[in-house]
Amino acid sequence: MDGNGRWAKQRNLPRHAGHIAGVETVREVVRISAELGIGVLTLFAFSSENWRRPREEVGLLMNLFLTALQREITRLHKNQVQLRIIGDRTALPKPLQDKIDSAETLTQHNTGLKLVIAANYGGHWDLTQAARQLYEQIRAGQITPEDVTQERLGAHTCLANLPDPDLFIRTGGEQRISNFLLWQLAYTELYFTETLWPDFNTTAFQQALRFYATRQRRFGRTGDQIQQDTP
Ligand code: IPE
Ligand code: MG
Numbered sequence: 001m002d003g004n005g006r007w008a009k010q011r012n013l014p015r016h017a018g019h020i021a022g023v024e025t026v027r028e029v030v031r032i033s034a035e036l037g038i039g040v041l042t043l044f045a046f047s048s049e050n051w052r053r054p055r056e057e058v059g060l061l062m063n064l065f066l067t068a069l070q071r072e073i074t075r076l077h078k079n080q081v082q083l084r085i086i087g088d089r090t091a092l093p094k095p096l097q098d099k100i101d102s103a104e105t106l107t108q109h110n111t112g113l114k115l116v117i118a119a120n121y122g123g124h125w126d127l128t129q130a131a132r133q134l135y136e137q138i139r140a141g142q143i144t145p146e147d148v149t150q151e152r153l154g155a156h157t158c159l160a161n162l163p164d165p166d167l168f169i170r171t172g173g174e175q176r177i178s179n180f181l182l183w184q185l186a187y188t189e190l191y192f193t194e195t196l197w198p199d200f201n202t203t204a205f206q207q208a209l210r211f212y213a214t215r216q217r218r219f220g221r222t223g224d225q226i227q228q229d230t231p
Helices: 003-008 015-036 055-078 093-105 125-141 149-156 202-213 223-229
Strands: 041-047 082-088 114-121 166-169 189-192
Touching: 003 015, 015 041, 015 055, 041 055, 041 223, 055 093, 082 093, 114 125, 114 202, 125 149, 166 202
Parallel strands: 041 114, 082 114, 166 189
Antiparallel strands: none
């Protein structure tokens, strides 16, 4: 979700106004995703590198996250949304950690959209913590180094029991992954748009989904093989 700051700047507003507008986009995108029956929606809200921003902006973002959770959780729960936060939450402010814990517990058995929010998340961090878990298991004698397979490493990443993403959307004109789901994006369709996140409305979302619908997903196979398999 990129482009909040530039959206605000275009309007001669403080960056924070862009982040507030961005929260409204999140609400809309979540609503549409649930409506369309999308299984999982993962939003990159705050990266492990975003701490490098001015202290004031970081503080405002944390507050915004907390107030948005407080304000939205009842509605999300009512709409059967299952909420999960990925990332190193130990560095987040304590009130936010508590709210995250209670929101996850409240919605854990919901059967609708799985909404994953990446907060203090980084793909490098994710793979490192997965590797560390396996190392601990080896040290405890539970597994041997030969047991460290692709499947086992993947099973210790944050999105372990969820399917890999089908579509990646980056708003705001940059064409990079910026340390998002590095492991899980291996075969994901990548979609980049100039649209700034606060402007990413229903039409823009539908355009991204239409792009996805035109892609042929081969997963290493040939186009002919895929055509033979599709009735
Ligand atoms: C939002 O957009 C991303 C967050 C980290 C919350 P930006 O704040 O990166 O907006 P730009 O790139 O300055 O426009
Ligand atoms: Mg940015």
